[in-house]
Amino acid sequence: MADNNNTKKPQTIVVDATNCIAGRMCSHVSKLLLQGNKVAIVNAEKAMLSGNRYKVIEQYKEHLEINSVTNPIHGPFHPRRPDTILSKMVRGMVPKQKTTGIEAHQRLRVYIGVPEEMKAAKMQSFEDSKITKPEAYYISMGDVAKQIGWKGVPS
Numbered sequence: 818m819a820d821n822n823n824t825k826k827p828q829t830i831v832v833d834a835t836n837c838i839a840g841r842m843c844s845h846v847s848k849l850l851l852q853g854n855k856v857a858i859v860n861a862e863k864a865m866l867s868g869n870r871y872k873v874i875e876q877y878k879e880h881l882e883i884n885s886v887t888n889p890i891h892g893p894f895h896p897r898r899p900d901t902i903l904s905k906m907v908r909g910m911v912p913k914q915k916t917t918g919i920e921a922h923q924r925l926r927v928y929i930g931v932p933e934e935m936k937a938a939k940m941q942s943f944e945d946s947k948i949t950k951p952e953a954y955y956i957s958m959g960d961v962a963k964q965i966g967w968k969g970v971p972s
Contacts, residue, residue: 827853827854827855828854828855829854829855829856829857829938830849830854830855830856830857830941831856831857831859831935831938831939831940831941832845832846832856832857832858832859832940832941832942832943833859833860833940833941833942834858834859834860834861834863834864834903834942834958835860835863835864835942836863836865836947836948837864837865837942837943837946837947837948838864838865838866838867838946838947838948838955839864839865839866839903839906839958840866840906841943841945841946842858842864842942842943842946843903843906843907843910844910845943845946846858846907846925847907847910847911847921850907850911850921850922850924850925851911851917851918851921853924854924855924855925855926856924856925856926857925857926857927857928857935858900858903858925858926858927858928859928859930859931859932859935859940860928860929860930860931861899861900861902861903861927861928861929861958862899862900862929862930862957862958862959862962862970863957863958863959864899864903864957864958865948865952865955865956865957865958866955866956866957866958866961867948867954867955868954868955868956870956870960873956873961874956874961874964874965877961877964877965878964878965880895881895881965881966883895897962897965897966897967898929898962898967899929899958899959899961899962899967900927900928900929901927902958902961902962903927903958904922904925904927907922907925907927908922929970930970
């Protein structure tokens with residue numbers, strides 16, 4: 818019997834997050850992950866969040882105050898680094914309780930900056946997730962992370 822499997826071979830896709838709106842980019846990435854591709858997001862600190870800078874930071878700070886009343890050591894744990902914030906954004910867009918979602922999230926890698934092994938790779942970005950207004954209408958993920966306690970990249 819002939820194997821009539823017309824599925825595409827999984828690819829490794831490198832996505833550049835520079836000047837992309839984080840939520841829109843993450844929705845494209847989650848769709849690629851659910852199709853079986855491996856995805857690496859680079860320049861996570863340069864992804865943008867839309868909205869008033871002070872309101873966005875205030876919302877993240879309010880979110881950090883949520884903890885367990887009985888024993889805060891048991892969580893919930895809130896990410897402060899831009900790469901882990903983006904990873905959690907994507908995790909919220911895949912079915913994280915099902916096997917397909919768990920396997921999809923395991924195929925995701927998020928990096929701050931561009932690692933040496935990815936510099937030669939062809940970077941892909943999604944045109945509909947690029948920012949359209951002046952940068953004053955957005956705040957970068959790195960700025961938000963520094964405001965909520967991220968120490969930054971060591972020099």
